[in-house]
Amino acid sequence: MRKRRSLAMNLDAVAEKAGVSTSTVSRVLNNLEIVKSSTRSRVLKVAEELNYHPNLHARSLARGKSRILGIIVSNMENPFFLDIYRTLESDAHAQGLEVVVANTDYRSEQLLASVQLMIGLRVAGLAVIVSEMEEHLIQTVANSRIPAAFYDVGTPQKNITNIRVDYRKGIKKTVSYLNALGHRRMAFVGHHSTLVPISERRKTFLESVHRCSPSAEAKIFAGPDGLDGGRQAARELLESGFRPTAILCVNDLMAVGVMRELREEGLQIPKDVSVTGFDNIKLAEFCSPPLTTNHIPREQIGHIIFQSVLGNGREEYDTGREIVIDPELVVRDSTGVAAKS
Amino acid sequence: MRKRRSLAMNLDAVAEKAGVSTSTVSRVLNNLEIVKSSTRSRVLKVAEELNYHPNLHARSLARGKSRILGIIVSNMENPFFLDIYRTLESDAHAQGLEVVVANTDYRSEQLLASVQLMIGLRVAGLAVIVSEMEEHLIQTVANSRIPAAFYDVGTPQKNITNIRVDYRKGIKKTVSYLNALGHRRMAFVGHHSTLVPISERRKTFLESVHRCSPSAEAKIFAGPDGLDGGRQAARELLESGFRPTAILCVNDLMAVGVMRELREEGLQIPKDVSVTGFDNIKLAEFCSPPLTTNHIPREQIGHIIFQSVLGNGREEYDTGREIVIDPELVVRDSTGVAAKS
DNA sequence: GTCTGCGTTGCAAGCGTTTGCAGAAATCGC
DNA sequence: GCGATTTCTGCAAACGCTTGCAACGCAGAC
Structure with a gap:
């Protein structure tokens, strides 16, 4: 002893x-x-x-499983991730499950560490809401046999569901809405990234603009995610000399950053330039002017993820599928008819 | 077998x-x-x-302790909490500790559950950043012998540090700043609460206003936390018929909500009414107009909390003390000279 | 007064690690 | 080549809990 x-x-x-x-x-x-x-x-x-x-460790060990839902997100600062996390949390609590979250901060070594953590914890289910993920890591999760759901990454597998938002549809709709308002010079503000889903957005934007009016001009700008990233991209745009009458942003946070910088420059929104976003976060409603954006149903996404990882099989969404969500245009005051140049 | x-x-x-x-x-x-x-x-x-x-559970069990920092916050939606959490997380990771967070959503049964969870997990240290906490629960934590730090709640004890922000100082400074700009009719927008630290803020506000100019008018309004809460409080204010030339808000999120509602009403900021906040969250810089606010050093608070719960004793901040942080006024564009009425 | 059956309780193995101690293997000195 | 060290490795107990199975006590049936 x-x-x-x-x-x-x-x-x-x-x-x-x-x-x-x-x-x-x-x-x-x-x-x-x-x-x-x-x-x-x-x-x-x-x-x-x-x-x-x-002692919960002893309990999990004895029971051979834990009642924990693991959640990995890129960045809780972005309300998009935060809202999904919150929905997952409340679904989990409703079933008596605890939740463990990990932020990756877009850093791949953090992602790796987070995945290891979740597997080590033998979580009952795993939600991975990050913007990039190496194939190799996806395999690690797949091999762990833990029911998992990923957001917009890779292809679905036996124990992995993939959920993605159809940004292409949203972009097309937004472009044609702006085109109808007379905009013929547009910019897209997105993330720097070589990932397929991201670069596809840029391509879709350019195609949509040209399809609407073959003579229209379209340019791409990018920055890191977040308010600062939006501001930075807007700065580059202004310095480039390109003067779009409308700017589509890949998310609301960046859109708010863009608007801030435009205002700084003395431009008025939407009189001089229209701005749109994606997500429809709460701030979109509270900023000035309220932002025209594409609503992405984050609660719904959260519920679907929860169902697919912990839905006991008998539910509508079970693991191993691909689920696509459509965004929906919400018009507010940050967009208007194009300024005549 | x-x-x-x-x-x-x-x-x-x-x-x-x-x-x-x-x-x-x-x-x-x-x-x-x-x-x-x-x-x-x-x-x-x-x-x-x-x-x-x-298997991390088995490991913790065998080792008799876990390398986990527990964090309990009221509401991650509020960047104030989020920023502290993020700092704690990065400090923890720097030391190879994992982090488990729990949101309470201002619900006391959730707080109880969260505390139980952390104790059950035998966390190495615990940070509790919530706005209300019953004495009874504080005792539970104290009895657990887990090194802990609380934010603005109760009194320090053997294994518990208490950290608080000196809102009184901030309120006084803000009021005298506004007074100097000619404001003689002011409102304070805070939280509904009977807790001592909260009601003290209201008292401080009223006293400060009257000390600056005995004939000045001051009224109190309140709502739930967050953008919507601010908006709601502003609505009540407008409906009350009281027309302050300046509104002090207890945090930035509520201030942004207030501004939104005032704008809706056709009021201009700061021409018709000045607005101030507390916290100095990133949004304060990006909203329109940029918000005059009291900076609260959330990173510093996070570091102090981490040190005091997991600082190995040999550090400046060890458990069992009370630490007071002073806010600092940051002037931006949401405040100006009082409108002549 | 035995027997059956049921509602309660205890025994002990097992969950997957860590770790003090002792034993085995390798290395060294001469 | 042999004992003395120094590495290296294995044994088995312990961590705090769950849970299948057996055992116990007691009621009612005969």
């Missing part, structure tokens, strides 16, 4: 003080009905007195 | 395939130097092949 770590309160301590066996205490704490109610209340009283809290 | 759950990859499986004992595998995986390098590389190869990931 080794040294006894007497500090830690455990089942045995409670059992001893209550004059029963550990199994009985365990059964009481797990609400197994076979315990006589007098015993039950005595045990509960003792547990309370001793300030006992079950 | 019971049924063997053959699916789960474990140390034994690796040990067997590599022809060594589990202890050796364990030592390899923990980078204990006593292992011969040929054995070491063989084990690593097998672990890789088998796609082995150590």
Whole structure:
């Protein structure tokens, strides 16, 4: 026998003080009905007195599984990720599951560490909402046999569902909306990235513009994600000398950053230039002017993800599929008829 | 012997395939130097092949402690909380600690559940950044012997540090700044709450206004936290018929909500009414007009919290103290000279 | 007064690690 | 070539819990 770590309160301590066996205490704490109610209340009283809290690690180990939903996101600063996380969290809590989140900050070594963590924790299900992921890591998850859902990355597999938003549709719709308002010189502000889904957005933008009016001009700008990234991209745009009458942004946060920089330059929105976003975050409604954007149903996405990883199979969305979500244009005050140049 | 759950990859499986004992595998995986390098590389190869990931629950159990920092926050939607969380997370990662967060959503049963979770996880340290907490729960944490830091709640104890922001100072400074600009009719927009720290803010506001100019008018409004809460409070203010020339908000998010509603009403900021906030979140810089606010150094707070719960004792901030942070006024464009009424 | 059956409880193995200690293998000195 | 060291490795207990199975006590049936 080794040294006894007497500090830690455990089942045995409670059992001893209550004059029963550990199994009985365990059964009481797990609400197994076979315990006589007098015993039950005595045990509960003792547990309370001793300030006992079950060791969750031991529990998970003994049960051979944990009641934890793992969530990996790129960046909680972006309300898009945050909202999905919040939905997942509330779904999980509703089922008595705990949640462990990890941010990757767009750093791949952090992603790796997060995946390892989740597998090490033997999470019951895993949601990965990041913008880039190497094939190799996807395989690691697939091999772990943990039911998982990914956002817009790779192809679905046995235990992995892939969910993506059809940005192409959203971009097309937005472009033709702006075209109808007379815009013939447009810019797209997105992320720097060589990933297929991202570069596809740029391509779609250019094609859409030219399809609407073959003589229209279209240019691409990019920056890091977030308010600052939007601002930075807008700066580059202004310095490039290109003067679009409308700017499509890949998300609302960047759009707000863009608007900030345009205002700085003395431009008025939407009089001088129209701006649109994607996501329809709460801020889109509160910024000035309120932002025209493409609504992406983040709650719905969250629910779908939850269902597909922990939906017990009998649900509509089970693991191993691809699910596509369509955005929807929400018109507010940041867009208007094109300024005559 | 019971049924063997053959699916789960474990140390034994690796040990067997590599022809060594589990202890050796364990030592390899923990980078204990006593292992011969040929054995070491063989084990690593097998672990890789088998796609082995150590079970973190078993590890924590065996080690008798976990390398986890627990964080409980009210609401990650509020960048104030989010920023502190992010700082804590990065400090923790820098030390090889993992992080588990829980949101309480201002719900006390969620707070209770979160505290239980953290204790059950035997976290190495606990940061509690919530706006309300019952004495009883504070005691639970104190009894758990886990090093903890609380934000603005209760009094410091043996293993608990309390950190708070001196809102009174910030409010006084803001009021006298506005007074100097000629404002004599001011409103304060805060949270509904009977808690001492919150009601003290209201009191401080009223006193400050009257101290600056005894004839000045001051009124209090309140709403839930967040953009919507600010908007709601502004609505009530407008409906009350009170027409302040300046509105102090208890945080930036509410201030942005307030501005939105004022604009809706056709009021111009700061020409018709000045608005100020607290926190100095990123959005304060990006909203329109950029917000005059009281900077609260959230990064610093995060670092202090981390130090005080996991600072190994030899650091400047150790558990069991009270630490007070002063806000600092940042003037932007949402404030100006009072409109002559 | 035995027997059956049921509601309760206890025993002990097992979950996948870590780690003190002892034993085995390799290295060295002479 | 042999004992003394020094490495290296394995054994087995421990971490705190769950849970299948067996055992116990007691009621009612006969």
